[in-house]
Amino acid sequence: MKIKVLRIAMGLMAISSLLLTSCSSDDGGPDTDEPTCSDGIMNGDETGIDCGGSCSECEDTNLTGSLSEDRTLDASKTYTLTTTFSIESGATLTIPAGTKIVADVESGDETSTYIVVQKGAKIDIQGTSSNPVEMTSANEEPGDWGGLVIAGNATTTEGTDAVAEVGSIVYGGSDDTDDSGSISYLIIKYAGAQINSESQYNGLTLYAVGSETTIDNVAIIDGKDDGVEFFGGTVSASNFYLENNEDDAVDWTEGWSGTLTNTYVVHTIEGFSTAVEADGENGNPTLANFTAISTTGGTALQFKKTSGATITGLSLAGYDTTVDMKDDGPLTNVQIDGADADPELSYIATPSVDIDSFSWVNSSTTAESSVLTGTLTSELTLDADIKYFLDSTFSVEEGGKLIIPAGTEIVADVESGDETSTYIVVQKGGEIDVQGTAANPVIMTSANETAGDWGGLVIAGNATTTEGTDATAEVGQISYGGSDDADSSGSISYLIIRYAGAQINSESQYNGLSLYAVGSGTTIDNVAIIDGKDDGVEFFGGTVSASNFYLENNEDDAVDWTEGWSGTLTNTYVVHTIEGFSTAVEADGVNGNPTLANFTAASTTGGIALQFKKTSGATITGLSLTGYDTTVDMKDAGPLANVQIDGADADPELSYIATPTVDIAAFAWVNSETEIETSVLSGSLTADLTLDADITYYLAQTLSVESGATLTIPEGTSIIADVESGDETSTYIVVQKGAMIDIQGTEASPVVMTSSNESAGDWGGLVIAGNASTTEGTDATAEVGQISYGGSDDTDSSGSIKYLIIKYAGAQINSESQYNGLSLYAVGSGTTIDNVAIIDGKDDGVEFFGGTVSASNFYLENNEDDAVDWTEGWSGTLTNTYVVHSIVGFSTAVEADGFNGNPTLANFTAVSTEDGIALQFKKTSGATITNLYLDGYATLVDMKDSGPLANVQIDGADATVEGPYNTGTPVDVTLFDWATGN
Template identity: 30%
Template sequence: MSFNTLFRNLFLAGAACAALGACTQGSDIASPGTTNPGTPPGGGGGGGGGNGGTATCPTGFTTGTAVGNTTTCLISGAILTNLNLPQVDGIAYRIQGRVDIGSDIGADGNAAGGTAARLTIAPGVTLYGESGADYIVVNRGSQLEADGTQASPIIFTSADDIARRADNDPTNDDGGDNISEWGGLVILGQAPINRCRDAATPGTVDCENIVEGVTNPDALYGGNDTADNSGILRYVQVRFAGFAINTQGNELNGITFAGVGNGTTVENVQVHNNSDDGVEFFGGNVNVRNLVLTGNDDDSIDTDNGYQGNIQYAIVVQRNAGGDNIVEASSAAPGVTPLSNAQISNFTFIARSGGGNGFRLNTGTVGRYVNGVLFEQGDECFRYQDSAGNGTPGYQGIGQDPSFDSVLFDCAAGLATANSEAGTAEAAVAGGTNNLQASNSLAARFFPGPVEAGVTAFDPTTLNPFFQQTSYIGAFGPNETETQNWAAGWTFALFADPVCPTGTTDSGFEINDVTVCRLSGIVTSDIRLTRGNFYELDGRVDIGVDVGADGNAQGGDPASITIESGVTIFGDSGQDYLVVNRGSQIFSNGTSANPVIFTSENDVTNAAGDRTNAISEWGGLVILGRAPINRCRDAATPGTAACENIVEGVTNPDALYGGGITGDSSGSMTFTRVQFAGFAINTQGNELNGITFGGVGNGTTAENIQVHNNSDDGVEFFGGNVNVRNLVLTGNDDDSIDTDNGYQGNIQFAIVVQRDAGGDNIVEASSAAPGVTPLSNANVANFTFVARSGGGNGFRLNTGTVGRYVNGVLFEQGDECFRYQDSAGNGTAGYQGVGQDPSFDSVLFDCTAGLATANSEAGTAEAAVAGGTNNVTGANSLSGTFINGANETAVTAFDVTTLDPWFQATTYAGAVQNNADRWWAGWSCGLEASSPC
């Protein structure tokens, strides 16, 4: 289906909806994963702020002044008996002044005049304040039970927020940079603290303190009940709060947890755009799971006064206009117990440029931070002050300082501020396990890319049974997506609506409700394709302008294309393809769970039905580098910088490859699939392969790559020396691996499976002519080649090629192992000890029609097999098409590290050792029934 057809169909569908009035469009209560779920009642209706509400308050509530089209029901003063707030469409509850839930019963429960009460809030209820004087205090001994659901979160917000969302202007819905529009939520408990207002022993029942932000009268917290239960906060949002009660530093946070114990349930809680801290923990040991902090103006997580709780799955995103430190951790003084010792696992912290630091650590704090990602866009990771640490070496085996394990630090200004204990910060990072200082590869802002996936996770269950075991770092796991994740459906303004990134254009079309962004022409500025959109190749798309073999070509202009994990790029015809020119780079770095996919429009729109034999539905991927080649278009010396050539399949204008830089880098491709491509540009033999590597150097990373159902070769290497690990080639119509023009790279772990309807040779290897250097001399190890009956041969060897093939399995179901031509070999006996011909070691040959074709140099083929070590001619015992069985296991393996240090040592022949070896699973398609292409 072309896009003109697609647009017509979408237009007609839209017209039908308009006529029938029956098709659901967007609403302010957004679907899971979109921008603004949890709209306050009346926020999406008409009336624009002045019509007043028509709903009726529940019995017992006084009706206040309406906000927009929302009826207001008042709560005020001290609530000394249990109170329920039911959900009623069209109403919100006004927090009128300071509202106390119960009166303080004291640390021991016996305070004179103390009264315990409970405020129960139904799912979907909205409460709001009109100014900083409006806030809720849950006193010691009392409880707040705000138990929402994913579909119906409980919302604490401001009158301004409700009015904004009632004005029918969706640009106002997220509240922008507004803060401090009401007070906040204060929860006080009887759990231990270490900063006492009187001369009491920290951590005892006598140690209590006055909470920040609350006056007239003061409110107290603290005690010795670690299991203190202050209620439930589940699926709760607190928006646009925070207020300085009297002086700077005595402010209301979004949520204040003061002396709150671990009998309290806190799960799925968000604080958005608070003017002070997002959440602050004054002592206590409450545990928190699924915490979202967005746009807060001071610190996002502040721990103090002996807080010893655990936090797992935490997202922090600062807004451009505000935000200080992500974490500020402190205590009463070093060594005072209970120590401030928060433990945080699985966090993703994204800090603005020009705010504070990722971690400000001071005043006797310890803390354990594991399985995290910190992205500081303009500042240092740490402000690590000399007062940090508990002053008691060996505490819990950690030592006296905060510690970090399995954390990715990506901080623009370096590790520590100038006023830090830089050496201590460096030691904390270096002393932990699996910490990494590197650029992040987060996709769609939050989701793990290949860098995050490469960090070995820490087992947080060893810290505390509260933690859930995870195999990943960051707040989101590898299988979570923008619409299917623990934060989807109940959070506010967290997931921005995807927009087409700079360098692309919005096509105006959607596929399955996903925006299609268009790439076209010549890209001369670096471009990043962000997850959440589809990307259409509109004709030939060039990344950069050729800089020449020496980097000085007139008009040369390098650029890069970065493709986030999980992105899909498609073309509509063979005229749609991507060319990465010399000097430019591609970074197509997916993950096992979220590979990058290059495919066709038919595939994306499911327009073509059965995909089994679908081929040639778009062009392909061409990557051009400056590494040596041996076939020159002009009278140049092969292998020199002057030797360059025109790449196959690309015309108007031609595209060049080759040079003298063996370490040339064309970027990185990991966990990337290319499917249903291939096209003859003009004449037979001038075709686009699935992936063309032209003069690509070994500074390029190529790992976990699949080409499926290409109409020409799966991959073709024209010279160069790029190395490839974990290569899957399925259903390709010509050769699967084609090496030519002096290719000297290494390939390890290669699965090739031909489909019944297509496929020629598994390997075609050739060169310019015998003896021309650099020789075509690929090293291929640990391969499993499964060829169809009636196609080509396992190996077609011709025209000056050498090559070393070891630890392999070849199953030719109807043809010969070799078409071994008399032109094969480099013509120079003794080359690198290999001799003049291709050679084989530790290969199982199972070929129905015998060893070599009738038009082969049969004797040379036989000699190559017989002259190698541990080659076997006999039946295979592969299971599941390509997985080793007993016969493959019986082959004595060749030590591949003797060929090149790049190879990984193995003890087996074949690409897949056994059923437990699943390096190919999850990111590839078509190799097992559960993952069709």
């Protein structure tokens, strides 16, 4: 009353010239047409504020302090919350529809700014869907204020009159039917003020609130801590929308036992905690219809201690962890749709809550989802912002059209046993339009991410097939086939299909993409099919063509066709890194002579590349195969002429290894982590380069390692000379003077240098030029490649070679000049060469042109000229050499020419099954040989130019032509099992 008197006195002083009367029941003041209650005095027919009445223009809009009497706010006003506003026991705060309350908080006051409904008090929030009540903050930052706190008199494991972790609020009692009022259509934003790491406010905090309290249609958005937290109590609530609250969307503890019905959680921010966190004793609350969606992974449901719940209608999408029993509590405490919770399940399902029921929230941030099922008889365009779930067959009927925009994701959510009934089918007369892009492909995948989870995409067309008109597919009783070869089933661009290939039985299976009699009017471009249980793509007749296909680790065939398919597949890349797949291509039935243009397939596990059954065939151009045990398999002995590969009949004896005709980089949009990379080596190397053993390298011309550079080749690396006819002599690797090579093969993983055609003389092998002495002098020019070699540094190092296999080298320039497997020009003694196998060369295995280098552990098999050759005064040592000759027409096991640098052969074994010459010495050449073993040669020692036998010392004596030289100890050939595969 003192305040009121003071205001009256002030009014009297301010307007003393007016006629004033005292307060009375009828106001007693002068009549006036205009209300003037803003002056603080009754006027006319007003009910004056000075008499305890109401005046809307004069009402205080600051919410602060304690409310001990009932109060109704005015929806036409915006209320400001600057500190704690406490509704005391016995009072009710009524908030009409459309009211807005704004927390206007100074920094540091966040935790003291909140609304609390104390035990015995009530709140009545009367929002509607068209006019919700809103509680927000002026700064619009998460954690700006403490939200709405309600303390009730129901039970809690903390007992009666417990003290809350926030605001010292007293809560809890024994009245489980306690009534704290009613909430309807309320939006709370930016709450969740942080006291410390253990104590925080939430958006809506419910302390021991009782079951007579009604809470319906609440949205809690952008909170710093939890959206809603139940501290014991029995209250139930429904229709909750919780978006981007940084800790938990829904949290409970202290034995809450109510029900939360129809909850929709959205997470589009990084770092949130959970969609649900439950702690403490298990009051077994119920979540009925709970949908949660994350675009950033995270944990969905977390249960601490012995907490639990009964959950029905659970739908989760996008979480990394679905169920987390934080303290190893029993999974039986958490019942989900009638079964114990299973952390291995995704719980992806049709959303059990319709996002449209929260349109009243007017949020611009939603991560929507939807389910595809049933039949589509009209045109439907999907929304790329929605994640779609396929939980059964979705059939695009005749006249229907399914349009799938770039970036759309469709997830097959399949219960065990339903795999073969879960697929998308475009029926005859229906259309599909997949509008993916390289930046935003369309993705069709499965929730369980296991091969065979679902049936993939099936398209049925009206083109011809050997099965006739209206044939019935082996899957789904789908009708296909007709007489319109130009039929169109739509368009597919940039589509990824994963985990398809559901198995009906041993004879019938779905594939990733199944094309039944699809016509040439259909366009299919840029498709990736990965980790399927059956085929990647299969053509059942039809005339459709397709291009740019990436097929990875499909367990049956990558590409399959039958029933007379006659289209073209252009630019296909197949990857096999799993055991047990069937083929890269399987063709069956009548030969419609389809075309494969640019087909690259690579396997790290062997297997069959191309298999043709019955009389099937194809025209194949640009074929590149790597790593298959069998290249062409005519399963039923069909004619090889039916399979034309690069203009010739298929040849199962050929490897078809070639430079990849399709660039793997063209499929970067797939973002696959499984790649078998290939690369081309060519040109000059002027800086250090280390190759990658996981990449297959192709030598397309000369690769020259220049002075100052080092080429490092790790163990297990494969280099394949891919040579066009006529380019053999320009295809080799050369290490120039001053350069180095470091071949790091091992017994288990040697480095391999070979050729794609696998024919002797395909390429020029490995050439090393050093700076040691040679009878040709300094900077001599090699007979091959105009390579400069020779100097005065006999200790020069050109690097190191260990465990190297060289095959099919020895390209022929002319009768006087040839490449070898390994050509060593004036290589110095600082170079180390150990464990080298040179096999099936057209010319020499290894030839030393002067130099001082030594080498050891050489295996030389069926090189057509000489196994070991030297000239120009080579003076090094070759230790532990094994030569095999089982071909007619070779030259020698050893040929030595020119000036005698007296090199040493220590432990030299040579075996021939075809006679021939073992050791041949020209001019004045010679050697010191210890532990010589020769077997099977017609001529043991041949002094070609009648040089002195004394130049050739064998086991301490002058060489003799007669020998016999079979008493030495043979080099153990098993030392070379790493090269021979024995």
